[in-house]
Amino acid sequence: MHGIWKRLATIFLTMVVVSALVFFALSLSSGDSSAYILAEDASKEQIEAYREAMGLTDPLLLRYLKFFVLFFTGDWGVSAGGVEIITLVKQRLPVTLSVSLLALAMALLIAVPLAYLTLGRKGVGSAAATGWATLMASSPVFLLSLVLVIIFSVSLGWFPVSGYAPLSEGLLRHLQSVFLPSLSLALLHSSFLMIIFRRALRENMEQPYALIAAAMGMSVRQRAFLSATKPALPVLVTLLGQSAASFLGGSAAVETVFAIPGIGSLVVSAALGRDARLSGVLLMLISCFVSVISFVAECIALHLDPRRRA
Amino acid sequence: MKRKAGVILFLLLILFSLVFGSDGTVDTENRLIPPSSEEPFGTDTLGRSLLGRTAAGVGISIISALSVTFISASAGIVLSFLYILPRFPKAIVLSLSDTLKSVPSVILALFFASLSGPGFLKMILAISISHISDIARTSYSKTSQLLAEDFIEAERAIGSSSFRIFQRMLPHLVPYISLQSVTVFLSALMAESTLSFLGCGIPVTIPSLGSVLAEARPVMLSAPWMIVFPAAALVLLGFAVELIALSFSESDSATERPHQRKLVSIAKVSSNGKARGKTR
DSSP states (O other), X not given: OHHHHHHHHHHHHHHHHHHHHHHHHHHHHSOOTHHHHSOTTOOHHHHHHXXXXXXXXXXXXXXXXXXXXXXXXTOOOBOTTSOBHHHHHHHHHHHHHHHHHHHHHHHHHHHHHHHHHTOSSSSHHHHHHHHHHHHHHTSOHHHHHHHHIIIIIIISOOSOSSOOOOGGGOHHHHHHHXXXXXXXXXXXXXXXXXHHHHHHHHHHHTXXXXXXXXXXXXXXXXXXXXXXXXXHHHHHHHHHHHTHHHXXXXXXXXXXXXXXXXXXXXXXXXXXXXXXXXXHHHHHHHHHHHHHHHHHHHHHHHHHOHHHHO | OHHHHHHHHHHHHHHHHHHHOOOOOOOGGGTTOOOOSSSTTOXXXXXXXXXXXXXXXXXXXXXXXXXXXXXXXXHHHHHHHXXXXXXXXXXXXXXXXXXXXXXXXHHHHXXXXXXXXXXXXXXXXXXXXXXXXXXXXHHXXXXXXXXXXXXXXXXXXXXXXXXXXXXXXXXXXXXXXXHHHHHHHHHHHHHHHHHHHHTSSSOTTSOOHHHHHHHHGXXXXXXXXXXXXXXXXXXXXXXXXXXXXXXXXXXXXXXXXXXXXXXXXXXXXXXXXXXXXXXX
16 A cells, blocks of 8 residues: 555656746746737836736745646646637547547557467567567657558548548547557557567466466466466556556657647647747646556556555 | 677668768759659759758767767766765655656657757757656666675675775676667657657758658658658668667576576675785
């Protein structure tokens, strides 16, 4: 139990560190908002009055505390385009969730069967799977999505080149529009998942309990399912939790390539438009999200592995 | 074998970048010319030679990935030394590294770019931060594992300074640090090209593989060579580094048999102890 509380504290600490980084970067770089909110010929008194009204004359630490508390109440301020940041996030979040969940499902569907099929250390299948995973892992995700667009959208015409169809336009069209973005994320992540899950399976196949199973006459496949799967599962879950960060980082590139209005493309457009406030808030949100995910993954892994509970 | 192939491929790519690399001159008369004997890679949307830009991009990508690797590896070495010091606040560093682990480096770099525009140093810093947090954790477990070994115990018993202990430890850290450097290099390469592709990494005036590919995207159907050559260079570069990484992790598991290492360390300590005893 002690470990869980420590991990929960880490989530809070993450928010403190990231929000401090964002807050001080914002207040150091932009001076203050009086420079671009007020007219250029504003008098000194007007500027002073504005600063007083906005609380900009308060000590820095107090302003930081305010910023931190406001973040948790959902009051994130206004983007450079004049839209409330929370409405932007509410619009974009379902899109990113849809892509990420589909990508997660596809990554598992590729990685797990492949790990079982290529369990043997020798043989063409194992080497081919390793080579494929190496190639996937050594090419950046935006390149993968470009290649997928050329193959599936341009040559075969199965999927739209870019754009997003919400669920309200029909399930099929929605899936068609998010399939390729999800596939490119899934191809990248399935490579790590496959390699590491397979290694965990192989290690567990050499443990005494698996050897006993072998002595009792179980085949390799039976042993892989019956004695190696359960102890290898926590590894897979932990790895999934750890890859949440690269999932979200990768979605920035993928969503931009496919012109999908998700959180990732919002971060990119904020960076291109020099909207530091918007991208700072998004950075905090994403970091919070990632640390919660990895916390949940660790809890599940703990639950799956009785040995680590003691 | 794998390492040799990887290193040779990597050196060939460096040579390629040194020989052919150039920003290219704008020549609007010759825009989007397909590959020919004169222009082996064709020309881009502004009539610049794609060969030169691809080669220059390879160089820029290697330089930025190397900078990240250098920063991260140095941080790893310094931290391993600091972990030896008894009064070093390990808990603070470790929890800080745990918090930074949940910050995706690409998103962090995008935030830095939104502050005052993209820049080389900002990008390097953003990518390094997440790697350093990773290294802080793994180098701690490596160091504490080594600190429990007998030869460190022996050094402590004869009253060696922390720096001396670190010197003894360093050879055992080298395989770990080299493997870590190679993986950092690979993921820095990915992050840099992604950021430059998005227009938020290296300023667009400098050709990097990512930005050359970004220029190719609007015309990729009518001018496929614009995408094929830089993409091939990027994949080859990644593949070369991946080969080196694979060879490291293989040799690592082969040489790191605990009983063997123990034998070596005992032999080392006993000869050391004698030498020291004589001088005193």
